[in-house]
Amino acid sequence: MATFEFTVNGQAKRVESDPKRPLLDVLREDLHLTGTKYGCGEGQCRACTVLVDNRPTLACLTTVDRVQQKELRTIEGLAKGDELHPVQEAFLEENAMQCGYCIPGMIMQTVALLEKTPHPTPEQTLTALNGSLCRCCGYQRILAAVDRAAAAMGGKPVESASVIHIQQAPGLAEEAAHARR
Amino acid sequence: MPADKPTIKTTIANGRSALGAGAHAPQTFRNPVPDFANEPERYELAEPLPYQFRMDRRVFLQSIAGGFLLFAACSRDASGQRRQVSDSVDARLRFGADGSITVLNGKVEEGQGSRTEVAMAAAEELRVPLQAVTVQMADTAISPNDWITAGSSTTPSTVPAVRNAAAAARELLLQFAATKWQTDRQKLRVDEGKVRSADGSKSLSYKDLAADEAFLRSEANSMEAAITAPAEWQTLGKASGRINGRDIVTGRHQFPSDIQLPGMMHGVILRPPSYGAILQKLGESSSLPNGATLVQDREFVGVVAQTAFAARQATEALAAKTTWKQDKAPRQEDLWRSFREGGKPQAGGERERVSANLSNAKTTLEASFEVPYIHHAPMEPRAAVAEWKDGKLTVWTGTSGPFNVQNDLAKTFGLAPEQVRVIVPDFGGGFGGKHTGEAAIEAARLAKEVKRPVSLRWTRQEEFSWAYCRPAALIDIRAGIDEKGAITAWEFLNYNAGGSGLKSPYRAAALHEEFIRAETPLRQGSYRALASTANNFARETLMDELAKAAGQDPLAFRLAHMHDQRLRVVLEAVAERFGWEKRKRELRPGRGIGIACGNEKNSVVATCVEVELDAATGVPRVLELCQTYECGAILNPKGLQQQAEGGIIMGLGAVLHEGIRYADGMVTNRYFRQYRVPRMRDLPKMDLVFLDRKDAPSNGAGETPIIGIAPAVANAVFALSGQPVRQMPIRGPRTKAA
Numbered sequence: 080m081a082t083f084e085f086t087v088n089g090q091a092k093r094v095e096s097d098p099k100r101p102l103l104d105v106l107r108e109d110l111h112l113t114g115t116k117y118g119c120g121e122g123q124c125r126a127c128t129v130l131v132d133n134r135p136t137l138a139c140l141t142t143v144d145r146v147q148q149k150e151l152r153t154i155e156g157l158a159k160g161d162e163l164h165p166v167q168e169a170f171l172e173e174n175a176m177q178c179g180y181c182i183p184g185m186i187m188q189t190v191a192l193l194e195k196t197p198h199p200t201p202e203q204t205l206t207a208l209n210g211s212l213c214r215c216c217g218y219q220r221i222l223a224a225v226d227r228a229a230a231a232m233g234g235k236p237v238e239s240a241s242v243i244h245i246q247q248a249p250g251l252a253e254e255a256a257h258a259r260r
Numbered sequence: 261m262p263a264d265k266p267t268i269k270t271t272i273a274n275g276r277s278a279l280g281a282g283a284h285a286p287q288t289f290r291n292p293v294p295d296f297a298n299e300p301e302r303y304e305l306a307e308p309l310p311y312q313f314r315m316d317r318r319v320f321l322q323s324i325a326g327g328f329l330l331f332a333a334c335s336r337d338a339s340g341q342r343r344q345v346s347d348s349v350d351a352r353l354r355f356g357a358d359g360s361i362t363v364l365n366g367k368v369e370e371g372q373g374s375r376t377e378v379a380m381a382a383a384e385e386l387r388v389p390l391q392a393v394t395v396q397m398a399d400t401a402i403s404p405n406d407w408i409t410a411g412s413s414t415t416p417s418t419v420p421a422v423r424n425a426a427a428a429a430r431e432l433l434l435q436f437a438a439t440k441w442q443t444d445r446q447k448l449r450v451d452e453g454k455v456r457s458a459d460g461s462k463s464l465s466y467k468d469l470a471a472d473e474a475f476l477r478s479e480a481n482s483m484e485a486a487i488t489a490p491a492e493w494q495t496l497g498k499a500s501g502r503i504n505g506r507d508i509v510t511g512r513h514q515f516p517s518d519i520q521l522p523g524m525m526h527g528v529i530l531r532p533p534s535y536g537a538i539l540q541k542l543g544e545s546s547s548l549p550n551g552a553t554l555v556q557d558r559e560f561v562g563v564v565a566q567t568a569f570a571a572r573q574a575t576e577a578l579a580a581k582t583t584w585k586q587d588k589a590p591r592q593e594d595l596w597r598s599f600r601e602g603g604k605p606q607a608g609g610e611r612e613r614v615s616a617n618l619s620n621a622k623t624t625l626e627a628s629f630e631v632p633y634i635h636h637a638p639m640e641p642r643a644a645v646a647e648w649k650d651g652k653l654t655v656w657t658g659t660s661g662p663f664n665v666q667n668d669l670a671k672t673f674g675l676a677p678e679q680v681r682v683i684v685p686d687f688g689g690g691f692g693g694k695h696t697g698e699a700a701i702e703a704a705r706l707a708k709e710v711k712r713p714v715s716l717r718w719t720r721q722e723e724f725s726w727a728y729c730r731p732a733a734l735i736d737i738r739a740g741i742d743e744k745g746a747i748t749a750w751e752f753l754n755y756n757a758g759g760s761g762l763k764s765p766y767r768a769a770a771l772h773e774e775f776i777r778a779e780t781p782l783r784q785g786s787y788r789a790l791a792s793t794a795n796n797f798a799r800e801t802l803m804d805e806l807a808k809a810a811g812q813d814p815l816a817f818r819l820a821h822m823h824d825q826r827l828r829v830v831l832e833a834v835a836e837r838f839g840w841e842k843r844k845r846e847l848r849p850g851r852g853i854g855i856a857c858g859n860e861k862n863s864v865v866a867t868c869v870e871v872e873l874d875a876a877t878g879v880p881r882v883l884e885l886c887q888t889y890e891c892g893a894i895l896n897p898k899g900l901q902q903q904a905e906g907g908i909i910m911g912l913g914a915v916l917h918e919g920i921r922y923a924d925g926m927v928t929n930r931y932f933r934q935y936r937v938p939r940m941r942d943l944p945k946m947d948l949v950f951l952d953r954k955d956a957p958s959n960g961a962g963e964t965p966i967i968g969i970a971p972a973v974a975n976a977v978f979a980l981s982g983q984p985v986r987q988m989p990i991r992g993p994r995t996k997a998a
Contacts, residue, residue, distance in 0.1 A: 097567075097569060097570075099569075100567065100569040101569070104567060104568055104569050107518075108520075108526070108567055108568065111520060112511075113511070113514065113517075113518035113520065114510070114511020114512070115511070116515075116517075116639070116640070116688070117517065117641075117717065118639050118640075118720065119720040119931065119932050120719055120720055120721075121720065121931055121932065121933065123931060123932035123933050124639065124720075124932055126639060153511070154510065154511035155510070155511050155512075157510070158510055163506075163509065163510070167509040167510065168509075170505075170508075170509045171501065171505045171506060171509050172501075174501040174502060174505065174898050174902065176502060176505060176508045176509070177371035177372070177373070177689075177902055177903075177906055178370055178371025178638070178639065178640070178686070178687065178688045178689040179371070179502075179508035179513060179686075179688070180371075180515060180638075180639040180640045180687075180688030180689060181639050181688075182508050182509060183511045186509060205940055205941055208940055209939050209940045209941050210939070211940075212639065212932065212937060212939065213639070214636075214637055214638050214639045214689050214691070214910070214937065215371045215639075215689055215902075215906045215910075216905070216906045216907075216908075216909035216910045216912075216913075216938055217902060217905065217906050218909060218938075218939075218940045218943055219905045219909075219943065219946060220902060220905070221940075222940065222943075241898075241901070243499060243897045243898070243900075243901050243950070244947075244948060244949045244950065245894065245897060245949075245950045245951075245952050246833075246949060246950070246951055246952065247951070247952055247954070248829060248890055248951040248952060248953040249829060
């Protein structure tokens with residue numbers, strides 16, 4: 080056991096831990112910050128993304144001894160009170176969530192991307208987010224949210240990409256009746 | 261107020277319980293809530309309970325009592341399911357003195373949008389804003405038993421039940437106001453949750469109704485309660501985002517793996533090295549680190565510790581010194597042969613007519629299609645927190661079958677079902693893969709031993725190794741056409757995968773379709789649309805080969821044989837939207853287009869794609885996709901869009917890469933780096949069109965869109981390369997050395 084000190088979302092933290100414990104476990108079990116998720120434990124899904132000194136970092140592969148004296152940011156620290164971070168706002172507006180389990184990791188990756196590259200090209204967005212897995216496969220809405228967040232943070236007009244094409248089915252009653260026979 | 265037919269007679273017995281805490285009064289209600297327990301194509305995992313723990317004498321006696329209780333409960337229902345689906349106000353609604361409105365239902369939210377849809381249904385009929393409604397999903401101590409969340413049943417069965425109950429509550433409020441104000445009820449209406457008097461001076465709301473015991477105790481109230489017609493919808497039919505979306509984007513929502521209780525410890529299970537391996541000698545428990553507790557009960561071995569890390573380390577140390585015995589391990593190379601040898605198709609009857617027509621056909625085709633086992637791989641692996649208090653067990657877990665898990669826990673631990681409470685927080689994905697309660701049982705056994713709450717969270721590797729799979733499919737087709745290109749014979753045999761999507765929507769002079777059960781070497785169970793994906797893949801792929809043999813265009817050939825009118829509509833619509841004829845003429849070299857259609861869960865879907873092939877690997881790349889989809893009256897366009905997009909891309913995973921490999925009785929691709937699921941770069945340009953059928957019942961929409969993509973891609977690869985496709989994942993010919 081050893082003592083580790085670092086800040087999380089601006090607050091100083093001090094934990095006693097085995098130095099080789101994953102940061103993910105320390106955040107969730109010791110600090111009760113359960114917004115950061117376990118998805119695979121092997122760095123292949125990025126559900127556990129947190130920012131360490133502003134860089135996207137996989138908390139499942141990072142041992143706690145690696146964050147001594149570092150500044151950490153997690154999903155819990157993005158909103159200021161009731162005011163959501165623009166990336167959170169964009170995910171909410173575009174309804175970019177199904178089960179929602181991957182979303183904290185997606186949002187943290189997006190925050191890291193937009194802080195470094197405020198106006199990403201589609202290729203830059205894909206490069207940044209292709210490693211983040213969503214098994215509900217809600218990627219289309221997530222990409223729309225990233226575009227929306229980039230526009231909002233860049234002061235550009237925000238247009239929703241989530242257009243839904245609905246047409247009235249022709250010959251309603253007859254078709255349905257026929258199909259039920 | 262215009263109403264859906266039939267107008268329903270509602271009778272509410274006296275008693276105040278309908279609208280607040282208190283005793284439950286009997287209420288008789290109405291229909292039309294379909295009975296999904298009898299859905300014929302359901303194909304649930306059928307296996308014994310995962311563990312048989314030792315029981316002391318005292319527990320054993322309790323167990324017998326529990327058994328009788330269970331039997332008594334089951335005997336009430338001919339289907340063998342213990343259920344109490346109800347659409348009464350009592351069963352569905354709670355109105356708090358603070359003005360809160362809670363809708364009760366026994367379904368779960370696992371990403372499919374049920375929570376929002378149920379809230380919309382209640383808000384619509386209660387005439388309140390969506391934000392005013394809180395939804396209580398499955399908790400066996402609170403929720404009515406709405407059966408398992410499966411088979412796209414929330415929309416066609418739970419939503420109508422909630423709407424019936426909410427409409428009845430609305431009518432009760434009107435009657436309440438009419439009685440209070442001595443006025444004609446027909447002149448009153450509920451708006452924004454309130455009834456206002458004609459002069460606007462007085463108003464009454466649901467909480468006033470709930471507080472008036474005298475009224476609720478008065479003579480039986482009778483009224484006409486009608487659900488709202490689609491043309492009048494204020495909330496249903498409008499695009500609504502997730503009602504708890506804020507909790508998701510802030511990380512506040514607690515998934516089952518996030519539940520933490522005071523004094524809670526962390527558990528890890530010692531897994532065998534392969535299926536069916538028998539424990540020979542357990543490693544020395546002296547190798548356990550400080551503070552870790554070993555729990556052994558027959559074959560069950562687990563470790564509990566203060567942290568998950570310590571429990572994991574202890575289990576690994578134990579595993580290194582533990583020996584197992586393995587007699588016979590399933591081998592992947594035996595799979596297809598074992599399916600065909602294990603079950604035989606029916607003899608005689610229609611099959612003889614098929615054979616006779618085949619011998620007279622101008623052209624005959626025979627083909628076998630293989631679809632491997634695949635995993636659901638939800639982002640949140642199985643997880644449970646268990647707590648024992650005063651002989652009662654409470655478990656928080658991610659399962660689609662809370663009431664089944666409650667029974668499993670009761671049987672496993674010798675309890676009456678009432679002594680077990682299963683709470684299902686909205687969980688991180690299921691897709692049919694979490695109908696069971698393995699983690700719940702394991703966590704409960706550990707918690708019982710250490711007398712503290714225990715959290716057990718499966719690792720990704722455990723999920724890939726020990727969760728059940730989508731059944732593998734072997735499909736044999738024989739088909740023949742005559743000189744005019746009409747199908748004269750169609751024989752379709754599905755080994756192992758299941759019956760959904762088995763029935764062809766195309767006319768054939770002789771036709772035999774059969775699902776043949778087989779022995780399965782891997783655990784298998786439900787999955788989004790289940791066998792429908794394999795059956796549509798095989799049927800639609802062979803249709804294109806028949807079309808080619810007949811010298812016809814695949815679209816024209818389908819339309820010429822189509823007997824499903826709803827399916828015809830979406831097929832014609834997708835061809836027009838995609839520009840089928842034009843694209844065929846103007847196709848760029850190296851590209852292929854494909855079309856496919858099918859019906860599932862009483863919905864119809866048609867899909868077109870344009871693909872190219874990776875020259876070195878033959879892996880198709882889907883460049884564009886167009887899909888038309890009709891699932892009855894659309895309840896929530898945003899929810900529908902998500903489910904359709906998600907289903908299509910999930911289906912793309914099995915088209916491109918997914919397939920479980922196993923050797924020596926164990927899955928060998930147990931990590932995301934070895935089991936490649938869809939990623940953002942796999943996305944095609946997508947154009948989805950939803951056909952709204954306002955006069956038809958709403959059907960669950962989350963499954964059907966998955967069935968179209970595999971055959972559409974197979975047909976595009978066939979068109980491009982001339983080489984028939986027989987397997988998933990789909991591979992075209994390689995044109996360049998890797």
